[in-house]
Amino acid sequence: MTLDIAGLSLLMGAAVGVVLALTGAGGxxxxxxxxxxxxxxxxxxxxPIGLLAVGLAAALGALLALREGIVRYRAALMIGLTGMAVAPLGVRLSQLIPNGPVMALFALVLAWVAWRNLRQGRRAPSPVAPPSRRLPVCAMNPTTxxxxxxxxxxxxxGLTGALSGLLSGLLGVGGGFVIVPMLSEISNVPARGxxxxSMAVIALVSVGGVLGAATxxxxxxxxxAPxxxxxVLALLAGRQFSSRWSGVRLQQAFGLLAGTVSVLMLVRAWGG
Structure with a gap:
């Protein structure tokens, strides 16, 4: 029986790693x-199990991306350290709040992620980005x-870090679904960056949540463990296909999957 559970855990973890490799936010x-x-x-x-897996996979992805020089490490440290400080509070809340309400909150968050991906998937990509006269809040110097x-x-x-840390501890999510849209909104960092x-932040934030749960x-x-x-293993494999499988259809597929799971989570929460 133990081997069956270990094998199933390994397969489910692999599914998470593949999604994380393709989206950077959905695992x-x-x-x-x-x-x-x-x-x-x-x-x-x-x-905490989900947080451990996502944190390790994200740490590996961040290290590989750091070698390419596309991680904005100072911003990642700012967001990540704030998230690490807040994550144990989320873990504590998860122990105090009944299972049903926490599951319902998770389902609502998942529904928001589904809606956002489906909405973005319907937008026709523009071949030329419109010029913007207003600099973003966190403007990146293209030279440096x-x-x-x-x-x-x-x-x-700091706000991004606090929100992602709270949700990571409370719901066991890495927080990428918060970090990616926030960084895209407030900065002009390219999508790969x-x-x-986001992966670097998830790795840092996960430390606080996992330590809080372990203690x-x-x-x-x-x-x-499995x-x-x-x-981690699936993330390594998934990186080989991330450039070919990314795009609008991937967003739409992930949105549909997230929406379906959110409904199932609400049903489970309602039934106790």
Missing amino acids: GILAVPLLVFGLHLRMAEAA GRLTWRAPCTAML VVAT QGSLDWAVA FAAGA
Whole structure:
């Protein structure tokens, strides 16, 4: 029976790693539903396992991207350290709030992610980006590749970190679904740089959530270890196809999948 659980955990972790490699933001949001429905875990049990797997896979992806020089590491440190500080609070809340409400909140977050991906997938891509006269809050110097740090930029990066940290500890998500759209909105960092920076942040934020869960004794290593191994191995494999499979159709497919899972999560939460 233990081998069956380990094998299933490995396969589910692999699915998370593939999605993380392709989207940079979607792996964590699917890890917890897989554990809830596949292994019938409670939210408080599934959240730290999903966070460990996503954090390790994201750390590997961030290291590979760092070698390419596309990680905005100072912004990642700002967001990540803030998230690390807030994540244990989310873990504590997950232990205090009943399973049903936490699952319902997760379903609502997942529904928002689905709506956002489907909406973006319907937009026709423009071959030429329209010129913008207004600099973003965190403007990147195209020559140096560094962000121009001002008070509004620091505040927005800190807010992004706090929100992603709270959700990572509470729901077991990496926070990429928050980090990627926020960085895209407040900066002019290219898409690959946003995804790479998001992975670096997820790796940092996950540390706080996993340590908080481990110290509180809510991390089942028998399930967590194979799940995390599957995610890391699949991330390495998925990177080979990320450039070919990215795009509008991938966004739409992920949006449909996220929407379906959100409905299932709401049904499970309603039924207790």
